[in-house]
Amino acid sequence: MYAREYISGLAGNLSARLPDGNLLVTPAGLPKNSLLVEDLLVVDIRGVKLAGAEHLHPTSELPMHLEVYQQRPEVGAVIHAHPVYCVALSMVGISLEVPFIPEALVMLGPIPTSQYATPSSEENRQAIAGLISNHDAIILAQHGSITVGQDLLQAYMRLETLEHTARTLALAYQLGEPSQLNMEAVEKLWALRNAPSS
Numbered sequence: 001m002y003a004r005e006y007i008s009g010l011a012g013n014l015s016a017r018l019p020d021g022n023l024l025v026t027p028a029g030l031p032k033n034s035l036l037v038e039d040l041l042v043v044d045i046r047g048v049k050l051a052g053a054e055h056l057h058p059t060s061e062l063p064m065h066l067e068v069y070q071q072r073p074e075v076g077a078v079i080h081a082h083p084v085y086c087v088a089l090s091m092v093g094i095s096l097e098v099p100f101i102p103e104a105l106v107m108l109g110p111i112p113t114s115q116y117a118t119p120s121s122e123e124n125r126q127a128i129a130g131l132i133s134n135h136d137a138i139i140l141a142q143h144g145s146i147t148v149g150q151d152l153l154q155a156y157m158r159l160e161t162l163e164h165t166a167r168t169l170a171l172a173y174q175l176g177e178p179s180q181l182n183m184e185a186v187e188k189l190w191a192l193r194n195a196p197s198s
């Protein structure tokens, strides 16, 4: 994530559900590009720290992560990042909910943008609460993204697809007026998204 500039400085946070139902989370205040295994913390589903270095605290975005796990029992991992193109598009009011790119529709479905909320606060939990039950990727207005998956790899792949989509769209808007996929194309892609994976 750091190498691809989806995060910078101390930004971004990740979590994964453990087999016993507790969560492995990244700590607040440490750069993600140099995290060590011993920096990771274990919290319960309410966010109470159970294990990890005494001087470290869970990510300040933990409430947002907990909201996902509480609403989505099938989700095994959550990633919050600050992808540049996603954030830039939200700043000028370009929505990723409009179907432009087939891969994005199949991988992510429609991508809503949540209302602006103060980063690292309870506000972010509230901002995604009404959206996360039926979306795997959400843009946090003026701030970043949240992607979820069965495991960290799937949540990360969704982040990559999300930012690639935003980047493509940003370029298209610089070149002209991007054309939307028509209804027939969208319906076919939607069937693909909902088909049982082999």
Ligand SMILES: [Zn+2]
Residues within 6 Å of the ligand: 011, 012, 080, 081, 082, 119, 120, 143, 144
């Ligand atoms: Zn953030």
